[in-house]
Amino acid sequence: MNDTPISDTDQSENRKEQEPRLWRDDGWTARIIKNEDDDGWAVEMTLDGQAEPALVGPWTMGRDKKNPKPLDSSAFITLVKTANEVLRRHEQQLHATLHKSVKIDAAAGRLTIKLDIVPDEDEPYAVLSAYDESGEQLAEVHVAPTYKLSVQRASEWASGGFGKQG
Template identity: 65%
Template sequence: MTEPIDSANPDTPALQQDRFWQDRGWTARIIKNEEDDGWAVEMTRDGDPEPALVGPWTMGRDKKNPKPMDGPAFSTLVKTAAEVIRRHEQQLHATLNKSVTVTARDGRRIRVALAIVPDEDNPSATLSAHDDEDDSELASVNVSPAFKLTSGSATSWIEADFARPR
């Protein structure tokens, strides 16, 4: 077992064993694959309650035990797991933040945005209108998190002089 310094937290020594690596803010754990006779690897970011990535792991030469973890494999797994988290965060952001740009009666282009704040006890959402030319805010109102932002609902809100939609 080697113990280089963890680059994410220089005070924490990395832990590198055949089936368990902890370094750079990540933990790789090689586990028995419950689905078949093989092995799997799970990658968990420090502080996260569950793995960001679980995938198959290569068998060793004896065809019974897993191949030991090594530096290049760990680095590849860190990169892959970080990408999975990044894509999940992008998808969540896209789900919670929507916008459409419409043309008002006076010919102005107005961008209408819906920002949802998920909360188990009290979710909320804000509908806002911005001048497409200079991005200045024209109006902002609280709406239900279930509000459906479409070109039609945005145009109706603008034509109602930004009165809170029902």
């Protein structure tokens, strides 16, 4: 038998807590908090290791109309599903913001022009690239992260021989 004590960090990773206003399980923490905007209550869902909650929403009052309704298994499962969906949508929105593409007709045929923004903290930049119908890369240049991709700009870039863009 191993008598080595379990560290706090080991316990927190496997911690499962089920209290009326605080649940921890499956990598999530649900905490009922006082709603700062009114006299009601709110619930915040925080993913383990994150400083900010992924989801904050209104919470139901209890029967006494003063205290919050206690958390239960069904509510926690629903909150985890909702918070995961919020994170998934946020990731999709971020991806759409950082990766754009347009299709154009050029002398070389139908081309796909892509703009991929690299949000580096020190030196952000973007990569403008052109691909033919078979997916072969025809050109690539670095551009400012503020570059606005449009069909017109992509067509001008292609007709100009894929020269340097601003």
